[in-house]
Structure formats: C-alpha cells, structure tokens
Amino acid sequence: MILSLRNERLAALIGGAVATIVLAMFAWNFGLTQNHRIFDFEANTIRESIFERIQVSDAVAKSLQALFHSSLSVDSDQFLIVAGELIRRYPYILSVTYCPRIRDRDRLAFEAEQELWGIVGFRIFEYAADHKVPARARPFYFPIIYREPLLAKDTMALGYDLLSFEALTPTITRAIADGVAIPSPFVTLAETPGYQVVIAVYEGKHVPATSAERLKSVNGLLCLTLSPEAFLTNTEVSPDITIRLDSLSVTTGHEDETVLMRKPALVGKLRQLFSVNFITKESLRISAQHFRLMIGKRLDVYHLELWLVALAILVGLTGTWGVLVILRSRASLRQELQIRQIAERHLQETNAELDLVNAQLEQRVQERTMEIARQKYILDTFMNTVPDRIYFKDRAGRITSANRAYAQYVGCSAPAEGIGKTDFDFFPKETARRKFEQEQAIIQSGQPVVGYEEESMTEDGQLTWALVTKMPLRDENGEIIGIFGISRDITPLKQTQRALEEHTLELAAAYQQVAARTAELQALNEELNNFAHIVSHDLKAPLRNVTQLITWLIADYAAVFDADGKELANLLLNRIKRMNDLISGVLEYSRAGRMGDKLEEIDLSLLLPDVVDSLAPPPHIHITVPNALPTIVGDRTRLTQIFQNLIGNAMKFMDKPQGEIAVGCVDAGDVWRFSVTDNGPGIAPQYQEKIFQIFQTLQMSEQQESTGVGLSIVKKIVEWYGGKIWVESIVGEGSAFVWTFPKAV
Structure with a gap:
C-alpha cells in the first residue's frame, strides 16, 4: 500500500512535473504566437499608413501636374486654393511650391512683370555664402513664384532658382526627363526642412512620350515638402515599436537617406533578459523611387499569467501528492479553464481586429468619396472654363x-x-x-x-x-x-479666309492688267528710242551740210562781208550748233533708258578726278572732291554722265568771281547719299521741280549755251538705279543737288 502510494505520488510528481513543463512550453509558444500576430497587425497598419501617405503624395503631385496641363494658365488664386486644400487635408504635406521655367532671354521681362504684380524688388537669385546674389546666367531658370503656405519668412524665398540648389539638381533632372514624381533626399527648402517630391509640368495637355520631348517642352516644376514624422498621424503605434524608413539609391540599392526613425524608450537590464525581438523588412516602390521599411518590437515575456500557470501547476502537484485522482481532476479542470480563457481572449482580439478593419475601410471609403468629389470639381471647372x-x-x-x-x-x-x-x-x-x-x-x-x-x-x-x-x-x-x-x-477665320481669296482674285486680275500695260509701255518705249535715234541721225546729216556751206561762204567771201554780215553768219553757225546739241541731247536722253548691260565695280575715288580733268575748270573755280569715296556697282558711262552734268552745270552757271564747287558723300544705311554743292546764283523754289524736265532752262539760250537736257538725263539715270534726286537751294547763295544710290543694285 505504502509502495503503491509512493508509486502514485511519484507518478503524480513526475506527471505533475511533465505536465508543468508541457503547459509552460504551450503557454510560452502560445504567448509568442499571439504577440507575433499583434506585431504583424501593428506592422501592417504602420506599413499601410506610410505606403498610403507616400502614394497619396505621388497622386497629389500628379493631380497638380494634371491641373496645370488642363488649363492654359494657373494663376496664384487657383494655386493657393488647391494647395491650401491639400495641406489642410494631408497634414504631412508641409508646403506646395511652383516654379515656372524662365528662359535667359525672358529673365528681365519676367522680373519686371513680377514687380508689377506687387512683389517689390523681385529678382531671380541664388545663395552664395549664406546671402542672396543674382542667379548665374544659364539657358533657363526655375524661380519660386507660388508657395503655400506663404509665411513671412517664406516671402524671402520668392525668386529663388531651384537649379542653383545642388542637392535638388539630380532630382530635378530626373523629374523632367522621366515625367513622373521624383522624391529627393531630406533637404531644407525655403527654411522648411522635409522630403521633397518634384514633378515637372509640360506644355500642352499631356506628358510628352520621350525624354527628348520632355526636356524640350518642360514648362515648370511643382515641389511638395513632406514631413516624414507626420506619416503616422492618426495611426495608433505601440510605444515599444521601432520604425525606420530609408530611401534607396537607384543605382546601388543602398540607403541614400533615412527618412523616418522612431525608437522606443530604454528598458531595464532585468527585463531585457526576459525579452524577444520581432523585426520585419519590406521594400516599397512609389513611382521611380525605392524605399526600405524596417519595423521592430521588443517584447518583454516577463508576464504574470505565465508565472501563475507554472505556480498553479506546482501548487496543484504539491496539494495532490497523496490524491492522484483529485490532482489529476483539478489539473484537468484548470487546463480546460485556461483553454477556455485563451479561446475567449482570442475571440475578443479577433472582434477587435474586425472592428479596426471596418473603421479603416470606412475611412478609406470616405477619403475616396472626397477624392472623387475633388476630381469632379476639377473636371467641372475645366468644362465650364x-x-x-x-x-x-x-x-x-x-x-x-x-x-x-x-x-x-x-x-x-x-x-x-x-x-x-x-x-x-x-x-x-x-x-x-x-x-x-x-x-x-x-x-x-x-x-x-x-x-x-x-x-x-x-x-x-x-x-x-x-x-x-x-x-x-x-x-x-x-x-x-x-x-x-x-x-x-472658326467663323471669323473662315470669313477672313474668304475675304483673302476674293482679294487674291482681284489682285491677280489687277496684276494681269498691269503686266499687259507694262508690255505695251515697253513696246512704245522701244519704238520711241528707235525713233529718236533715226530722227537724230537723219537731222544731223543736213545740219552738217549747212554748217559746211556756211563755213565755205565765210571763208570765200570774208572780204565782201562787213561787220554786221560776219556777225549774222556767226549767229547762224551758233544756232546750227545749238540745233545739233539739242539733237544730241535727245539721243542721249533716249539712250539713258537702256542701261545695266555693263555693270561693274567702280571706285569713285578714281572716277571723280578723271571727270574733273575732262571738264577743265577755269582758274576762278575751285572743285573739292573727298579723298575717301565708296566703290559702287553700276555702268561707268552713266555714272560719269551724272557727275559731268552736275559739276558742268555748276561751272557753267557760276556768277561769283571765286567759285566753290564741292562733291560730298554720306552713308545713309541702305543707300549712299551724294551731293554737288556750289555758291552760284541759286534756284528759286518754283523752278526746283521744273529744271528736271527735258528742254527746260532758267536762262535764255543767247546768254548760256544750254539745251535743257542734262538734268533730265541725270534724273532718268538715278531713278533707273532706284535712287532719288532733288535740289536744295537759296537764291543768291548757291545750290546743292542731292541724290541717293542704292548699295545693292
């Protein structure tokens, strides 16, 4: 009996010890499993919160890009309304900035325009040694002009060129070339530290298809400044959770920047001995940026319920040392009670998880509804504007x-x-x-x-x-x-097009009439030239015969003629000579219309001295010719006629004892302006147009041997080359004949 009792006690002791170990291991594994599930749920909640906020930031950047693409222009009021609503709805968006692209040739006009809009002293600048300096010259700039919220300290940032911010230059380059939102390292922009999301705005209503087109048509930049610490706003996080969010390099895959770091409070060494660490790592990709999220939790397993389980088992084993059946019954009942408690607790936790998931779903539905309403507002605004x-x-x-x-x-x-x-x-x-x-x-x-x-x-x-x-x-x-x-x-365009077509038909008809009339005039002009040549040739032959006969008469009967007879004979010869000069003048006038066959480069510095020498000016007349005269393209004979006639007329009609004649030349842009000035008798205003008509002279033929053809020939030659000629004169003081000659004939 004693032996049996001892065996039962030993069996009870052994069974109790074994049961205690089994229960302890079960409780340990069950506790770890439950805490790991809790950790997984918390980690998933944190991951979704951070992922959702980064994804929303990317969506917000694209929505702003679409807003700029959907309108011909976005003024400051529209920008402030949209940006203010975004900052109010998403507390982790600290600020929204817009920077248009300004070409270097438009820089001064853009700065002046901003001053007109009320930004006093607006300039495109950059920082050198912590103070503002004008931005260095480059093909284009991205100055800040819109910023929300615009605090007092932020107004100093208006005009700041983002291209001068070296920390953002790679991000800006990628954002323009890729056409998507690109995040930057953690930087401070306009005294606001944060994580920048940069997206480019392009000309037109869509993002161009290729990088080359995007680089060519970029119209501006949008920057969203994010606060990583605010990513967990409205998210319940246990105080012993460790969170670390790193941005990864695109090329190496290593950490570029730690975006978010959260550590729990330190615990005592005793509790560290009875603790276990849970860690999860996950890679995220938003647009073109990769992130690595690490979440960890230190779990203290110094839990009272585990010790109570072990103590209860030990007490039960000690109390049931003598009564194996009672010990086993009580242990069985306690085990069933513990299992029921665990099941109830598990059910409560499951219900709590379901409630949390429902709340999150409701929140997401509400946010999606608001987003749809906002998009509808944007679409309605576009449709109505x-x-x-x-x-x-x-x-x-x-x-x-x-x-x-x-x-x-x-x-x-x-x-x-x-x-x-x-x-x-x-x-x-x-x-x-x-x-x-x-x-x-x-x-x-x-x-x-x-x-x-x-x-x-x-x-x-x-x-x-x-x-x-x-x-x-x-x-x-x-x-x-x-x-x-x-x-x-396009009604105004079509009306204009029809009017142009009608005018084109009218112009075509008029052109045909002008062409026909021009052909008629050319034919008549050719007939007149031929007629003038024939008439002058046929008239000169009899004049030469008459001149020869009179010359013989004077020579053979010189002794018979008295003084009056000789004077009459000489007068007759002069009249015949004048008639011959008139015929020659008519011939020269007709020839003046046939020019351009022998165009060449003529150095007037060489031509003018030959003209002056051929005129043989008398001693009382001084002719001044400039040393530096241009080289022009024309017919040498016609240009010689211009200078011979004008200088010769000035010599012929000089009435001063000391005559002064000066040749001048001035560069007048597309033409040369020549002049021949004298101190002769001058020409009255009423005759200044008449003298250019053929056979028109101001003195009687008995006083001066003038045919009245020279100035008309000059006028015809000058106008043939596309120039103009006129006279400027004061009676008694002299005259200046001025004419223009085009540089390109």
Missing part, C-alpha cells in the same frame, strides 16, 4: 452633358437646360439631320471624325463654321453608348 464647345450624347442623339460654351452656342442660359434635348431642338431641320446622320455613322462604325469643318445655319439665318472632332463614347465593357464631341468656332 474651356472656350471650346464640349458635349456628350447618347445613342439616340439626346444631350447627356455639356459645358457652358456649348449651352451658350445653342441658346441655353445654363448647361442643364439642354439635357435630354437633341439637335432638332436647336438647329434648322436640314442642319440637325446632317449632324444626326454623321453621329449615327460614328456609333455604327466606331470610327471618329477628327478636324471636320462643319458649316451650320443658325435659327436667325447666320452662317457659322466650326472645327469639329467627334469620338465614340464607350462604357467599361467597351460597348458604344453614345458620342462626345469638341467643336471650336
């Missing part, structure tokens, strides 16, 4: 949506008035039928109509034109449910 007429129709041709420009076009006070109506309600029947048939063809074939010039007649009889593009409208399954169209009013 774009000048083009935009409309949507169903398969029956009924209007389902339209913008304000289309409503005004069809005569509605608001877009809602046209909903459910068709073109037959707004246009003449024939015009509406043509539009309906075209749209039905698009619905049936699925082929769009692009750049179609549509001619329409309004209700009041006005003819209008529009440049129309119509596309099939498909649902999420690809089925055509209607059409949408965009039309631009």
